[in-house]
Amino acid sequence: MSMGVHEIEDAALLFVFGYNGADSHPIVARRIVRAKQKGAKIICCDPRRIETARIADMHLQLKGGTNLLLVNALANVIIEEGLCDDDFIEKHSTGFEEFKEVIKKYTPEGVAERTEISAGEIRKAARMYAQSGRSMILYGMGVCQFGQAVDVVKGLANLAIMTGNFGRPAVGIGPVRGQNNVQGACDMGALPNVYPGYQSVTVPAIREKFEKAWGVKLSDQPGITLTNVPHHVLHEPDPKKRIHAYYIMGEDPAQSDPDLAEVRESLEKCDFVILQDIYMNKTGQYADVILPATGWCEHDAVYSCCDRGFQKARKLIEPTGDVKRDWEIIGLISKAMGRPMEYTNTVQIWNEVIDLCPGFMGATDEKLEKNACIQWPCRSKEEHDMGTVFLHKDGKFAHPDGKAKFAPSEWRPPQELENEEYPLSFSTVREVGHYSVRTMSGNCRTLRNLEDEPGWIQMNPEDCGELGLRHGELVKVRSKRGYCITRCLPTERVKKGATYMTYQWWIGACNELTIGNLDPISKTPEYKYCACRVEKIEDQAWAEKHVREEYEEIRANMGIQTKGGRAA
Amino acid sequence: MPSEFGLFVSTDIAKCSGCKACEMACFQSHNIKRNNVGKTVGTISVPVTPKLYVTVIETASMPVQCKHCENSPCKAVCQQKAISRVGSQIIVDEAKCIGCKDCLMACPFGAIALLPFYVGGRQAPQADSSGGKVAASKCDLCYEDPEGPACVRVCPNEALRLTDVNEERKKKNIAAAEALAVINAGDPGRRALS
Amino acid sequence: MLCIGCRTCMIGCVVAHEGKHIFEVDPDGYDFHPKLKVIKTFNVSVPVQCKHCEAPACMAACKSDAIHIVNGTVIIRTEKCIGCKSCAEACPFGAIQMVTLGSARNADGAPRSVANKCDLCQDQPKGPACLRVCPTAALRLVKEEDLGQTLKNKRLATLGLALGAEAQKQAAIGA
Structure with missing residues (x-):
């Protein structure tokens, strides 16, 4: 921001x-x-x-x-x-x-x-x-x-x-920003084309700086984006360019990526899959190795708020179970691969980061301790520089000439429009009671009391009327790529012809329907538009039983302890 | 989806004229098979025993009938286990009833009466007694009739309706929410209290 | 207008009435029955809850002596509730919901369902939980004195408007 x-x-x-x-x-x-x-x-x-x-x-x-x-x-x-x-x-x-x-x-x-x-x-x-x-x-x-x-x-x-x-x-x-600390992930360079601080991997001077700091040789080519992984597992003809191992940290592609049938296929066909996360999730079912990590309040951390603000978060409770902190896990793996990482606390890591990123250099641990939030850029370690609340002061922009650049484009429609076979439009949305793929909030019982499987599809009451659907009825939602079962929610808040589902449910898994049409630059998928149809299920008793049984099966596969069918 | 709580018939008291068509329809629909009651008065050879009871005062009238309580006192007191929950409704199995009157006393609404029980045109025998059988008679929501409660269908003033508390609550909630919107309409502060 | 439909109030209500032990027991071992419900229509998102009427229709309808006014608050003593639904039917706002208890059964072992509605957190020392947890402070406890003050303010404002209109009229006539 x-x-x-x-x-x-x-x-x-x-x-x-x-x-x-x-x-x-x-x-x-x-x-x-x-x-x-x-x-x-x-x-x-x-x-x-x-x-x-x-x-x-x-x-x-x-x-x-x-x-x-x-x-x-x-x-x-x-x-x-x-x-x-x-x-x-x-x-x-x-x-x-x-x-x-x-x-x-x-x-x-x-x-x-x-x-x-x-x-x-x-x-x-x-x-x-x-x-x-x-x-x-x-x-x-x-x-x-x-x-x-x-x-x-x-x-x-x-x-x-x-x-x-x-x-x-x-x-x-x-x-x-959509996710908690997605800003931080980007700030730290969890992107295939930049190092931490948005420094390009293809610029030789920058690459040399990092090679020197880390004592290793680094590639000069940008890597592969998340949404292109299935292609590089399933369709890349050259085995040297194919992806053979997938190390997934704090993400649930088998739930949140588009076209889940393809995602599942790529996870199954990939030679080696590692999952590092705090709770079991859909992707974990495909992992060869699971590395359990600590969650927030079980470790010290620095988060980036969507407005570029660095904020410290501190450990409050002792973790239970056989878990390690994310940075410890990465350090152990790095050591096993031949490049030891000898950190003993997060402040050391933070100091290394800010010293390698000019835009973050002034966001010292001392300032973070005192100030609750430092918005980068913060370039000077001096006391007076407490970060930048808003950008482009005095009309200065990041281009070499210091000016903003007008960039017009011609409109083009979404890739898959409504058609005779799939007459409704479909889009993913969020709801406040659950967070993203529910790896965390699905394990919060009162949040689950408010909303649980198989979720809802929001539809205009007229469309419901035409299909003979009532509030709460289980329906099948289908697109060219797959289907899921969920409950009908007639609401006047959506327009006729449009439907919406939250993407957090395992049974009501709406990403079975979505299309992997990517923006050419950002590579984000077109979750917000594809074509679907909604089918009435005549035998509701069967549908209720089926939903319950599928839920139990998934939990059993995940090894979640259940008593009377519900986990913690 | 089946209702979670017992459905029951309620009356719009302003519309009831006390005509008792509901009582007749109730009696008839429950005795078509059991006592060959048809559509004309001539076919009635047994006492008219309805399961809802039109109650009249000077200014108003309405049928009093079972509310199919969730923690039903009548079911709780029946030691013959003649009263049970079928689906969401409370049903009396008249064959098991010994006429002890505990349910009649337990019901706070007076929705249960003890009435003669006739089968095949004759009063059923009462065990251990020479008198004929009387049994607890209360609304069973016409649970065996696919067309639903006869009283609702027959009322000439459309004063009776089948009530599902959850469905009614949803409608009332929407009206209440809209009213709150009116109270708090417009300005950024809170108009209701200033 | 401040309500963003997040339903934190509903969770706050349950936690206040059931107690924090609900986070420690088996997930199926507690009842989740909020006493208010967030309603979303085209125009509005807002929780609907008991208005503690001065002449409560629910109290008039209850034949089990379960509903009383205690310190100006309308309270249902659910131990006495026979589940006849008369109060739920009577409430014009739908503020009473029938709920099935997991924590209690009837004497004959059958599930127990009772009438459930806002009790203004009568037995909570800090008062209503819903307004304490609301992230936008959209809920407010209205006391008798608040109503009195509102009426006073509105009437004074009305008088002020009338004086202003009168002055304008006089000026127009004079000119």
Whole structure:
């Protein structure tokens, strides 16, 4: 995020695009609610009537898959109606003329039908955004989990640049990261193309710096992204380029990756699979070796909040069972592979990290101890540098010329649209009571009391009526790639023709349906759009029994102790 | 899905005219096979014994009938085990009933009466007694009739309805939630209390 | 408007009434029966719970002497509940839910189901748990004096508006 989370409540206008704070991050949702209490206006762009939409001044309930049409149309209005911050554009950006050329054709009238939002509403929203004086964009998976994702992010950034909403308090653009500490994973370089601190693996000087620091030879080629692993296990003809071993840490691909049938096949065919995690999960069933690790509050750690803020977390309780801390496990494996790692505590590791990353260098352990949160960049170890709350101060951007770059793109539709065989659209979503794939929250009993297998599919009541479905009835949801069984939830909060499921259930495993269409740059899959159909199950008694039995079988496979059918 | 709690018939008291069509329909539907009762009065050769009891005062009337309690006092006191739960409903097995009247006393609503029990046009014999059998008679929700409660179907004023507390609760909750929205409408603070 | 539909209030309610031991026993060994329920419609997300009416319809309907007003709070003594559902039927808000207890059975061994509703955490020293755990402070305990103060404020505001309107009218006439 270009701003700090705490700044959200000070914006004059919040432009919430494809982001569901109430279900993903209640603490961020609290900031959004506080912003409203303080008088902020809210524009919410989401195909569902999410909690933020309910309190918004405008809810642009767009049809899924039309993000860039709407974003470009908003830019079109701002340009046509002369609402740009010409001074900011002139001083701090490049590429505006080329940008205008592309945007010309995206008139509100032209996109109204496909986005299902009236031209009048688009104009009103554009004016509100451009004229508020302090507009902040918050976006989430509703932008990122499409085959056209990076283009939309750039499109949103274009809006901020052209209205001068960068480089001062309570403005900017913020991806509110989906997972707890995904920001940290990225900051630490758990990405195939960068070292910690976003330093490219292909730049020789950087590679040499790390080779020297670590005393090893490093590859000069970017690695393979998570979503490309199945291809490199199943379809790579050259055995030297094929993936033979898969070391999975704190992730459950057999639950959360798209097209689960393919994921399962790749896990089964892969020669060696290691799982390092805190609880047993779906992927663990395919692991050759399981390395049990400690969970939060059982170890010291540093997390990165979505707004780049480093925060220390301390050990509070002694772990039980035969578990080790993640860094210990990695150290032992490294030693066994011939390169010892002699750390004795996390502060040593942290000091090494910040000394190798210019952007983090000033985020010392002492400052973290004192300050609760240091937002990088924090470049100086001196006391005065307590990090950077918001980026691009004084209009300075990260490009070599110090200016923001306009980057327009043409819209393209999602890969798999509704068709005769699969007449409904399908998208994955979250819910607040369970976190992600439920490796942790599935083991919290009161959360399980609120929601348990096989989950729900949210459908418009009219669609339910046409299929003769009632609330709570078990249904089969099917796509080209597979099917799952779940319960019907008729709700007026979703549009006719659209369906939604949370991705956390084992029986109601909606990723059996999703499509692995990746954004060409970010490689994130198009979870938010594919085609499905919902089938009524006549024999409900059979369906209930089947769901129960499948649940028990999975638990038995995982070796989860059950008494009366329920684990801890 | 089958209901979790006992369904029961309730009355919209404003609509009941005290006509007792419900009592007749109840009696008839329970005696078609047992006592050959048809659709005309001429076919009735046994006493009319309904399982719901229209109760009248000067200003109102309504049938009183079993609420199919969850912790049913009548079931709890019946030592003959003549009263049991079938599905979600509380059912009296009249064949087992010895007419001890404990259930009648236990029911706080007066929904159980002791009435003559006729089979094949004749009063069934009472064990150990020369008198005819009387047995506990209470609403069984027409549980053996696929068309459901006869009283609901026959009421000319549509005053009776089959009640599922969970279904009704859902509707009431939605109305209550919408009302709260009205109370707290609009401004960022809380309008209800200022 | 502050409610984000997270249902933490429902969990807080159960933990307060059942006690922390529920985290230590077998997962099937405790009852999960929140006394309030978060309702989500097109327009609103909000918990619906007992309003502790001054003339409670539930109390009037109960033939088992199980419902009383104690310190201004409407309380169901579930030991006396025969599960007749009259109170649930009577409540216009659906604030009473019938629940099946895992922790108790009827004398004949059959499952015991009773009426369940908000009791304002009567026996909790810190008061209602729901409003303590709500992350957006969307819940508030309304006391008699709050109602009095609200009425006073609203009436004064109304008077103020009327004075303003009158002044404007006079100015228009004068001009």
